[in-house]
Amino acid sequence: MGKGKYLGIxxxxxxxxELRKNLTExxxxxxEQIRNRKLCGYKFxxxxxxxxxxxxxxxxxxxxxxxxxxxxxxxxxxREGESRSEAEEGGEFVxxxxxxxxxNTVKERGVRVEH
Numbered sequence: 001m002g003k004g005k006y007l008g009i010x011x012x013x014x015x016x017x018e019l020r021k022n023l024t025e026x027x028x029x030x031x032e033q034i035r036n037r038k039l040c041g042y043k044f045x046x047x048x049x050x051x052x053x054x055x056x057x058x059x060x061x062x063x064x065x066x067x068x069x070x071x072x073x074x075x076x077x078x079r080e081g082e083s084r085s086e087a088e089e090g091g092e093f094v095x096x097x098x099x100x101x102x103x104n105t106v107k108e109r110g111v112r113v114e115h
Contacts, residue, residue, distance in 0.1 A: 012049045016063050019047040042068050050074050
């Protein structure tokens with residue numbers, strides 16, 4: 001196999017781990033409200049890689065801000081400082097990419113989480 005831009009699972013997990021360390025204030029507040037099955041008894045994961053297609057070229061994935069495996073529902077939030085077009089492009093990409101998959105996506109933009 002030649003040298004390509006193949007992203008293996010180790011690289012993807014490392015990227016997700018870095019994102020977990022750099023949560024926005026809103027994400028931190030929401031995480032405190034939903035972690036440890038606090039929301040309707042469902043377990044949520046934060047900054048979770050979702051692989052939706054694997055082929056000989058590599059793995060196609062996105063990193064969901066929050067993910068409920070029991071409901072197969074990734075939640076995507078636009079980050080502070082992310083422009084509307086960046087958020088929409090990311091959402092459109094994910095929406096088109098997971099069509100036909102058994103995932104329900106929840107996309108939120110500009111939501112403020114407060115106690």
